Amino acid sequence: MPTIQEIQTQIIEDFSFLPEWDERYAYLIELGQKSPPLDEKYRIDDNLVRGCQSQVWLARECRQGVVYLQTDSDSLIVKGLAALLLQVFSGQQASAIRQADLHFFTEIGLNQHLSSQRTNGLMAMVEEIKSFAAQCAD
């Protein structure tokens, strides 16, 4: 399993081949379309991270100090962004998630989706993952 840092580096490299905004978003939309819908049993209010504009579901699981995540969203772009977050965090040691410096969104020019707390629930999702990792590591 590559480290959080290595995965972020890989994502940044992948996006460097997509200089146009349309290409980046087309890639995100494809990621969103390809990522499997969340099983109905996880589509519950407890897993709902509410944003002002879109909703994200986040299913969390902790097994022997490792965090496993599944996600879904009604917006394809948010679902694609959430899929990237999962690539980085799901299957990682909880202790590594707690210490992780999440910087790839800024480097691929998509930080606007994280920076506004009122927009899409993505920032809230990052906080949820970190807080879950803290519990899982204990």
Place this chain on the structure above:
Amino acid sequence: MTIDIQKIRADFTILHTQVYGKPLVYLDNAATTQKPQVVIDAIVDYYTRYNSNIHRAAHHLANLATEAHEAARKTVQRYINAEHNHEIIFTRGTTESINLVAYSFGEAFVNPGDEVIFTMMEHHSNFVPWQMMCERRGATYHVVPFDERGDLRLDILENLLNERTRLVAFNHVSNSLGTVNPAKKIIQMAHQAGAIVLVDAAQAVQHVDHDVRALDADFYAFSGHKIYGPTGIGVLYGKEALLEAMPPYQSGGEMIEQVAVEKTTFNKLPFKFEAGTPNIVGPIGLAAAIDYLTSFNFDEIVAHEDAVLEYGRKKLLEIDGLKIYGNGKKHTSIIPFNIDGVHHYDLGTLLDTRGVAVRTGHHCTQPIMTTLCIEGNVRASLALYNTEEDIDVLVDSIRQVLKLLGR
């Protein structure tokens, strides 16, 4: 048409900037309008030449600043045709204007068992303050629904009005549906029942109508930044007798007459409601914006905006699966829409990368979204500088986005 839109566009430098390497097409005017150069110049001139605190010091700069600030009050008074300039209270914006009334009018006139009426198409800022006031005063409230086209159910309003109704609050124009409500009629109905009326004119004062005496509004609220002026300045108009009878909203400097340990007496109108050092430059910028707007014939502005609106509605409806939400009898400047199978956030994000600025989400009107059974939508909103070319770019961009989304 004699107004020259290209000449007007030249007054707004920001309209000629680029975003993501594309020329900006600004269609988020219901959120805030851009400012003409004369407004920016008035603000710079204030800070460059005569910045000073007002109403107290005896020095030269203070006199200049006080004169400009109070002249701005008269500009607002003329624009909305108020009888007295002390009926113009400067606030931070529409939200604060409404909160002021909800507090001070509530304290003076609303008692347990009394009733307040507002509508399902209000911005949260003309909804929540009344809920809170009713809770504080032991009063109850009723909410007037709107029909499937986006028109208020005046028959239900008629039934709700009674001798216990203390106040009716409604927006002249819905920020989320674009419906122009029959303000004069609603005010007459409320007055017949003996109720006082507050008009939220945030989306009307620059597009539809701005005469408080023709409407016979008791309270009238709007924001500077939606009428080409700066942010942080708003207006509350209130009829003199009502304002006189209401207690202060906040206390501190400016609003007092005499302060003693035993008792403090309050300053006269409008200062009674303007505690603390005010936003001095805000009204100066707002007055510059009003002077700019009134340098054109208002009817011609309305005709131009309505023409672009109708063109926009027609062109948008040519897109497969596109649904427009506001279809009231009379509407203005605002086009709320969704496209089947496309999330509004995705559409808004991808329009942004094409230089097209629209608003997506619930537009601070969750009760409207609940009524429409949607999470949110895309809202294109116009101002006097928008053109049919802007609409063409919007429509072309939507078609490109739909392709990108594989539709």
